[in-house]
Amino acid sequence: MKINARLKKIGDLAPANSFCLDIGCDHALLDIYLVHKNKNIKAVASDIAEGPLEQAKENIKRERLEKEIEVRLGDGLSTYSKEIDTIIISGMGGRNIIGICKKDLKILKNIDTLIISPNNYQEDVKRYLCKNGFYIENEEFVKDKKFIYQIIIFKKGKRKYTNIEYFFGPVFLVKKGVLFREYYEREMKSREILLTILPGKYKLKKKRIKKEIEMIKNEIED
Numbered sequence: 251m252k253i254n255a256r257l258k259k260i261g262d263l264a265p266a267n268s269f270c271l272d273i274g275c276d277h278a279l280l281d282i283y284l285v286h287k288n289k290n291i292k293a294v295a296s297d298i299a300e301g302p303l304e305q306a307k308e309n310i311k312r313e314r315l316e317k318e319i320e321v322r323l324g325d326g327l328s329t330y331s332k333e334i335d336t337i338i339i340s341g342m343g344g345r346n347i348i349g350i351c352k353k354d355l356k357i358l359k360n361i362d363t364l365i366i367s368p369n370n371y372q373e374d375v376k377r378y379l380c381k382n383g384f385y386i387e388n389e390e391f392v393k394d395k396k397f398i399y400q401i402i403i404f405k406k407g408k409r410k411y412t413n414i415e416y417f418f419g420p421v422f423l424v425k426k427g428v429l430f431r432e433y434y435e436r437e438m439k440s441r442e443i444l445l446t447i448l449p450g451k452y453k454l455k456k457k458r459i460k461k462e463i464e465m466i467k468n469e470i471e472d
């Protein structure tokens with residue numbers, strides 16, 4: 251089955267021999283890719299909505315992977331079971347992802363790896379998970395059509411990060427590269443536009459945005 255560049259990259263980052271729970275699987279294309287990649291990965295495809303799960307079941311059946319991929323209906327981590335060691339959450343807003351984790355924080359204590367790709371509020375997701383038992387092992391950008399997405403690999407453990415590391419991503423700051431520059435050039439432009447439309451009364455917000463623009467300039471210009 252055809253898979254887009256974003257999901258393929260997420261799939262390529264999943265650890266070999268892992269048992270993955272894909273929360274918000276939608277069509278389950280990622281799970282099908284994971285199992286086909288033959289890294290001895292087992293997967294549970296779960297979603298809160300019945301419609302997507304019906305589509306997922308059809309896709310899994312068409313690929314004859316009913317034995318390898320289990321489908322579960324439920325909200326967030328409610329579909330967890332104890333054989334799972336890796337959780338994938340992608341294609342959702344960062345606040346929804348934090349909400350899912352917050353609801354069942356105890357479950358995350360059993361998890362070794364989180365593969366998270368939020369559509370927004372990436373910094374908030376990093377801060378939340380790093381305050382709750384994980385550190386950032388890797389960060390990757392992937393460009394799919396005209397969008398650039400972040401994929402963050404969290405591992406169980408503790409590390410301290412500075413505000414600048416949280417803002418850019420501690421691994422991104424070290425690796426940088428072409429997509430880092432393109433991503434943060436876009437972030438800078440959107441902040442410059444925001445500055446022109448924000449009414450004068452938002453003084454503090456404007457100050458923070460100006461500071462962020464300076465931080466971005468410093469990082470992409472060296």
Ligand SMILES: C[S@@+](CC[C@H](N)C(=O)[O-])C[C@H]1O[C@@H](n2cnc3c(N)ncnc32)[C@H](O)[C@@H]1O
Pocket residue numbers: 257273274275276277296297298299302324325326327339340341342346350
């Ligand atoms: C935009 S799709 C993303 C699908 C896929 N993960 C991807 O990256 O392309 C978001 C999916 O998450 C599901 N979803 C949203 N909130 C959820 C929750 N709390 N628990 C489980 N699934 C959820 C939606 O029903 C939808 O199918």
